[in-house]
Amino acid sequence: MTLPAPTYDLVLLLDSQAEEAARAKIVADARAAIDAQGELVRYDGWGERAMTYPIDRKANAEYHLFQFHAASPELLNGLNRTLRITDGILRFRIIKLKPGVPDAPDMSSGAVRRSETDAPAATEAPSEPVAAEPPAAAEAPAAEAPAAEVAPASEPPADIAAETPAADLA
Numbered sequence: 001m002t003l004p005a006p007t008y009d010l011v012l013l014l015d016s017q018a019e020e021a022a023r024a025k026i027v028a029d030a031r032a033a034i035d036a037q038g039e040l041v042r043y044d045g046w047g048e049r050a051m052t053y054p055i056d057r058k059a060n061a062e063y064h065l066f067q068f069h070a071a072s073p074e075l076l077n078g079l080n081r082t083l084r085i086t087d088g089i090l091r092f093r094i095i096k097l098k099p100g101v102p103d104a105p106d107m108s109s110g111a112v113r114r115s116e117t118d119a120p121a122a123t124e125a126p127s128e129p130v131a132a133e134p135p136a137a138a139e140a141p142a143a144e145a146p147a148a149e150v151a152p153a154s155e156p157p158a159d160i161a162a163e164t165p166a167a168d169l170a
Helices: 020-037 073-085 158-163
Strands: 007-015 038-055 058-070 089-096
Touching: 007 020, 007 038, 007 073, 020 038, 020 058, 020 073, 038 089, 058 073, 058 089, 073 089
Parallel strands: none
Antiparallel strands: 007 058, 007 089, 038 058
């Protein structure tokens, strides 16, 4: 029984200040190389995004993700060599994916992202433990509490006021 060809991710960070035609040629050449010696599974153009740290004094890059199957190492060696010497590429990374890795997220600019205020999905475990609701008696408003139990915060207790001069209390 033959095993299926492994799946790889290729992430390209292109110089956003390079000409549009040069960036399009880099993407087309990478796609042609993958189609010639492998099988392209997915391509995502993520657009221009801020990088975590500057590369060559550039803060933004145009991101591209290719997922492909490569049956032979010649494709990987060819891509590695070509992308390393091509002008206009700030960074690239080829990563072999383990079987069972989930699909890449949809990073397109129109993708809806879940905000932090949204409730977690039903399949997700809550990030914080949910406390049980307190009994109804504990929820009594402060206005209904007896006045004798509540001491005003601005005045010191009577035994301390007698021992300390008034100038030290202020």
